[in-house]
Amino acid sequence: MSTPAESAVAPQPAIGSRSGERARRITEIAFRVRELGIVLALGLLIVVTGILEPRFVGAGSLRNLALNAAIIAILAVGQTLVILTRNIDISVGSILGLSAFMAGSLLSNDPGLPIPLVLALGMGLGGACGLLNGVLVTFGRVPALVVTLGTLYIFRGLAFLWTDGRQVNAETLPDRFLNLGTDSLLGVPILVLFALVVVLVVGQCLRNLRFGREFYAIGSNPEAARLAGIRTERRVNTAFVISGALAGLGGVLFTARFGTVDATAGTGYELTVVAAAVVGGVAIFGGSGSVYGAALGALLLGSITSALIVLRVDAFWQMAAIGALLVLAIAIDRFVSLRLEAALRQRSSRRATG
Amino acid sequence: MPPAETETATTTDRSAARELLGRWEVLVAGLLLATVIVGQSLSSEFLTADSFTTASLDLSEVALIALALALVIVAAEIDLSVASVLALSSAVMAALWNAGLPIELILPICIGVGALCGAFNGFLVTQLGLPSLAVTIGTLALFRGLAYVVIGDSSVTDFPVAWTDRAFGNFAGTAIPNTMVLFAILAVAFGVLLHATPFGRSVFAIGANVEAARFSGLRVKRVKMWLFVMSGAVAALAGVVISLRNSTAAANVGQGFELVAVAAVVLGGVSIFGGKGSILGVVLALGLLGAIQKSLTLAEGISSYWVQIVIGTLLIGSVLGPNLVRRAREARGSSTTPRRGPWPSRRAATTNAPQH
Numbered sequence A: 001m002s003t004p005a006e007s008a009v010a011p012q013p014a015i016g017s018r019s020g021e022r023a024r025r026i027t028e029i030a031f032r033v034r035e036l037g038i039v040l041a042l043g044l045l046i047v048v049t050g051i052l053e054p055r056f057v058g059a060g061s062l063r064n065l066a067l068n069a070a071i072i073a074i075l076a077v078g079q080t081l082v083i084l085t086r087n088i089d090i091s092v093g094s095i096l097g098l099s100a101f102m103a104g105s106l107l108s109n110d111p112g113l114p115i116p117l118v119l120a121l122g123m124g125l126g127g128a129c130g131l132l133n134g135v136l137v138t139f140g141r142v143p144a145l146v147v148t149l150g151t152l153y154i155f156r157g158l159a160f161l162w163t164d165g166r167q168v169n170a171e172t173l174p175d176r177f178l179n180l181g182t183d184s185l186l187g188v189p190i191l192v193l194f195a196l197v198v199v200l201v202v203g204q205c206l207r208n209l210r211f212g213r214e215f216y217a218i219g220s221n222p223e224a225a226r227l228a229g230i231r232t233e234r235r236v237n238t239a240f241v242i243s244g245a246l247a248g249l250g251g252v253l254f255t256a257r258f259g260t261v262d263a264t265a266g267t268g269y270e271l272t273v274v275a276a277a278v279v280g281g282v283a284i285f286g287g288s289g290s291v292y293g294a295a296l297g298a299l300l301l302g303s304i305t306s307a308l309i310v311l312r313v314d315a316f317w318q319m320a321a322i323g324a325l326l327v328l329a330i331a332i333d334r335f336v337s338l339r340l341e342a343a344l345r346q347r348s349s350r351r352a353t354g
Numbered sequence B: 001m002p003p004a005e006t007e008t009a010t011t012t013d014r015s016a017a018r019e020l021l022g023r024w025e026v027l028v029a030g031l032l033l034a035t036v037i038v039g040q041s042l043s044s045e046f047l048t049a050d051s052f053t054t055a056s057l058d059l060s061e062v063a064l065i066a067l068a069l070a071l072v073i074v075a076a077e078i079d080l081s082v083a084s085v086l087a088l089s090s091a092v093m094a095a096l097w098n099a100g101l102p103i104e105l106i107l108p109i110c111i112g113v114g115a116l117c118g119a120f121n122g123f124l125v126t127q128l129g130l131p132s133l134a135v136t137i138g139t140l141a142l143f144r145g146l147a148y149v150v151i152g153d154s155s156v157t158d159f160p161v162a163w164t165d166r167a168f169g170n171f172a173g174t175a176i177p178n179t180m181v182l183f184a185i186l187a188v189a190f191g192v193l194l195h196a197t198p199f200g201r202s203v204f205a206i207g208a209n210v211e212a213a214r215f216s217g218l219r220v221k222r223v224k225m226w227l228f229v230m231s232g233a234v235a236a237l238a239g240v241v242i243s244l245r246n247s248t249a250a251a252n253v254g255q256g257f258e259l260v261a262v263a264a265v266v267l268g269g270v271s272i273f274g275g276k277g278s279i280l281g282v283v284l285a286l287g288l289l290g291a292i293q294k295s296l297t298l299a300e301g302i303s304s305y306w307v308q309i310v311i312g313t314l315l316i317g318s319v320l321g322p323n324l325v326r327r328a329r330e331a332r333g334s335s336t337t338p339r340r341g342p343w344p345s346r347r348a349a350t351t352n353a354p355q356h
Helices: A003-009 A019-052 A059-084 A092-109 A115-138 A144-163 A175-182 A190-208 A210-220 A222-227 A232-258 A269-279 A291-310 A315-353 B002-042 B049-074 B082-098 B103-127 B132-151 B161-168 B178-196 B198-208 B210-215 B220-245 B257-267 B279-298 B306-340 B342-355
Strands: none
Touching: A019 A291, A019 A315, A059 A092, A059 A190, A059 A210, A059 A232, A059 A269, A059 A291, A092 A115, A092 A144, A092 A232, A092 A269, A115 A144, A115 A175, A115 A232, A144 B257, A144 B306, A175 A190, A175 A232, A190 A210, A190 A232, A190 A291, A210 A222, A210 A232, A222 A232, A269 A291, A269 A315, A269 B132, A291 A315, A315 B103, A315 B132, B002 B279, B049 B082, B049 B178, B049 B198, B049 B220, B049 B257, B049 B279, B082 B103, B082 B132, B082 B220, B082 B257, B103 B132, B103 B220, B161 B178, B161 B220, B178 B198, B178 B220, B178 B279, B198 B210, B198 B220, B210 B220, B257 B279, B257 B306, B279 B306
């Protein structure tokens, strides 16, 4: 993972006279490399699997790959925002379940409902759930892990109460809604387009806007961020609301893709989503990582599962492989950031001594 | 004078905290009592020996896991892999039984496997310095996956009746299940370990301030390592218990137990940030969870889905409640101090200043 970093540094030997600039470049490269490492791993996986089993790189198969990762990627974007602020949101699976069933029951009761309205309602419901999480964390000062563990149960319980054992079937849903999960626009599945738009919009906001940089500031040092005049509580609230809204969006898309929905939709997604973010290089203690990494992490996790299936690896090995990868990714990430820190410290001490 | 002032401020803070902690167990006990009364009014079957037996049997494994997990959380770490260790233990048990090993040999092996899993978590956390939340989400998938590797989706049901009876049966003709006797023994053991030994004091010290603990010479890494090993071993024991109790060993047992166990520990007054908590609180919280579950499932006309909602609300409320009370007290404190005259109010203002 570190080789591309060095080769990228080598051709451009410190032209920048000021070492502050140099240090900034190192950080930037390292962040790019974090994503580069995942892209590399992903490419390697696809190529190797493709050589062993050519069917894997067929258009249909790659399309399925992207489709499977799309919903997880959307949720991982929201999760990244929350984790950046040193919090965590493990209620997303339950929010997805609520929103998925709402979308299903709304459309089967009234097939004429405009789809944008259903999407908006799903995001609104999710956003409201996220707001509850955020207020409990910021105003109630309850740790995010406790809050979202609690709301994981509460939202899921509400979904069970609401469905009362019923389920929504694909036959009762209008085709134009189900097409959302299967159709393509210009060769790209609509579901994937949704994910791309979410990733790009949030990614660019985080990267370029003051609003976005504030999330990093809060996660790096909440106290310093507060002293610098950032309204930390409001930003943390925003992160939870966005995470909830995206989980709500994911719920509507879940119904469009799978058609059949009951109260258990999205059970266990929270761990996959957190795993995708962590594999994507989002530090669990906040302040570093990007939504691009998280989305790539989602794609990598999905691809591994598909690759193992295509390679006819015993299905029972899949979960173990993903777990091992997760542990490995955390360890590598730690290793990279330690080296980065050491490199930066070396530079600054060299600057200090002359 | 300023040092004396801060000293009195911290001692009153500490005694207030201790008071609150003392009250926490009382509060949970009160809630338990209230649940019992409500439960009895909802269904006449609630306060029977039979319902006690089934309620406590249903909770046995989570209860065992929660005990060791409480120590991990007091040390400001977390172990989300416990339910997967439980499953791996169950799977190993099934595989070894299929291989024809005697059960007396299988049980210690299973617990050893659990301890190894815990040691793996502990190694990643203490030696590589990785955050336990991320590590144990990873090993949650890894250990559950290994459980499937070991036994696949088959299950083993032909354990000797003598042992399954031991796990399912009651203690010496009472209504108390044997698993609860096991739980009681472990609860006392962990209670003594946490509250009456140097090891326990160091667990609190590490949870309260890991840097201070390190500088005062505590072997932080070693203590944390032991906590993870214990957590793994107890989870594996719970895996043995659930397999024998249900006469079924398989890889899919106990899914989601980790969150119930965390909920029980937090509800028991253990701070998720470490440094605070008691085994008594956890035991009472487990009793409360069991009582809520049983009363809602017995009650007619109330959907059992309410169990999740009630537990989730209690979990959040258990931390939110004291926070709001503290906020209200702070607000009241600042509004009442001016009445005491200029001197105390200025003192109060200076001592309060750093907190805001």
